[in-house]
Amino acid sequence: MKRYIIRHLIAAVITLLGATFVLFLIVRLIPGDPAVVIAGPMASSEEVERIRGQLGLDRPFLEQYWTYLSRLVRGDLGVSARTQQPVLLEILARFPYTLKLAVVSAALATVTGVAAGVIAATRRYSVFDYLASFGSLLGVSMPVYWLGILLIVFFAVRLQWLPAAGAEGPGSIVLPAVTLTAYTLALVARMTRATMLEVLEQDYVRTAWAKGLPRPRIIFQHALPNALVPIITVVALQFGSLLGGAVLTESVFAWPGIGLLLVDSIFARDFPMVQGIVLVYSAMIILLNLGVDLLYAYVDPRIRYS
């Protein structure tokens, strides 16, 4: 068990290091002179030199990466080229919005997705089963930005029930959360249906039926708990694409999270900010993957003792 945990911890650290290296490389991919590009067309030559010095572009490549890393370890993500504020502070100010949106959507997707999947699996080949399958196919094919716009057109423009943009008032999160939920909901419903179908064929479920246990008890106490592990895994691993979708959702609804900040920063060519935000995203995903691996060890004794 200890070895398992240590191995996964080391793998996570290596992946995180790799991610920082990729992000470091990406800024060096900028065609031409990064300092000139970041400074913008109106900048004076002193301004360009100042940015060159700030990014350390005049020093050897590996030394640049080392400086970047040692700053990261101290929590220094650099200074925004646009606002001259520390990147970390700006991210921390906007992060709660993204977290709120992502958590609400993930929770919504899990609850409704599991419910839909369970009903579809227990009433196989019923109208509901086909509707759920069809619905999840639509869900995974729907562009999240298009769904957002359709919802705005219908609920904000036509019916005027909910605000079309911003994060003011309790109603403002409804449309972005529903928009972001669709894709994950579809995946969770699919996964739940497939896993439940498998579990319902197990011997212990047949035994439960034979004992004459009531139907709800069999489904919710015998079958569902055994189907939950793969479902939770899917939800956790899907969190990454949820965050990717959140960038678009935040952009559609002008939701002031780090996704919107990312898009604005790209247009402003504020590379320290872009680097910082993407690093936060990938760190979250690496941590979640680690969490899932450790959760496996916790629930599956075969892994624990191997």
Added chain:
Amino acid sequence: MPTLTRASATAEVEAQAEPAGRERGRRAELWRRYRRNKPAVVGLVIVALLTALAILAPVLTPHDPQEQKLSAVLQLPSREHPLGTDHLGRDIAARLLYGARYSLAIGALAVGIGLAVGIPLGIVSGYYGGFVDLVIQRITDILLSFPTFLLALSLVAALGVGVQNAILAVGIGTVPAFIRLVRGAVLVVREQPYVEAARSLGVGDGRIVFRHILVNALPPVIVQASLSMGSTILVAAGLGFLGLGVPPGTPEWGAMLGEGRQYIFSASRLATIPGVAIFLAVLAFNLVGDGLRDALDPRQRNAKAS
């Protein structure tokens, strides 16, 4: 499933009679299985239709998708403009037709990058194992720690807007899935007795890889390629929507949606119509991918039918 057994038995007899007939028999069998899946057939028809529309765009519309007519902006659908005009007086139908070229080509080329890079790396990783495998797997982990959309976004942020950059940015995100898939298939096939037999007969690595291993790893790769077409179209259109994909003015579906979103209060069709196109294309490739998976993997089909 008696009909199936009979069909494959016929295929076997044909195979003994004539080697060329065996291949034909296998294809016919595959098509028979695929055809039985009605949604998959619908998906194939939509894909064929979209491809035809993309190729025949100049024949189907007299309008230039880029031509602006500021005297005729935001017109409702009419005989001359079947879907109306946009905010710059451009014919929406023409832009939609020419847009099919961009969306399909970007999707196909991006998946092409995934195949061209992912297959060789997957083979090397699975066939040779050891240190090479470890390095390739870590790189895959690192790439997977960025959500596809965020990876594409970061690359475009550095490389800048443009069709080629969009293809590259979206394509790199598809690589890890192909590496994983091919590696997994190679690991299984490598241990099969017929590969061992070939090796003991002194057959070279290259021949084993191409004649024995690749052929057997192909079915899951084909399925993944089709599903990836759906997701690359979605990601590329997402970039276009944010204004970070194709250059401004290009008739690409995502960019059309992005430009149209400013008019959702006055002329919502500017945003809703290109969304329908993206949705249909993604849905179609997902249907084809699911259909291919069921047709190529009889094990799973039986599990589903049981």
